[in-house]
Amino acid sequence: MSLQKILAISGKPGLYDLKLQTRTGFVAESLLDGKKITVGLRANVSLLSEIAVYTYNEEVRLAEIFKAIATKENEGPAISHKETDENLKAYFREILPEFDEDRVYTSDIKKVMNWYNLLQSKGMISIEALTAQEKPEEASE
Structure with a gap:
């Protein structure tokens, strides 16, 4: 298990796995329900490793x-x-x-x-x- 790619996103429940970085942000997959979301660069995101x-x-x-x-x-x-x-x-x-x-x-x-x-x-x-x-x-x- 690596906390390096596990994210906590402010305003969103649960934790997310970082899947892909894009030009405008990144794609993350919810560990709760497996749904993928796109997150913009302005979102308040914390890596669990930090x-x-x-x-x-x-x-x-x-x-x-x-x-x-x-x-x-x-x-x-x-x-x-x-x-x-x-x-x-x-x-x-x-x-x-x-x-x-x-x-x-x-x-x-x-x-x-x-x-x-x-x-x-x-x-x-x-x-x-x-x-x-x-x-x-x-x-x-």
Whole structure:
């Protein structure tokens, strides 16, 4: 599994797989329903490989958080993003004890849990692959 081509598009539910770049944007396929959409260059798009979560000391990449969840759940599904705020924060504290509670909102935790479960249900979560993605700059040296 590679987070390099998995996108979160603002205003659109779920995650998308980058399929093709075009002159005016790109084509992405929804991981929820498999429908392809075209996205313009002005759309607010984030690569999952570039997303990080604030801690009190540093920012932790999403791949590391997904790896911690996968390790805790033995590569199985995590708790639902629809759990209570208290349950979500307690669970997130188990996998990332030092997350900055002032800058990481419950809505952020819900997104992480939702994204993890979506990727896990598609068979895209593997501890081995996530370990390889944790430090991409070291792999190129």
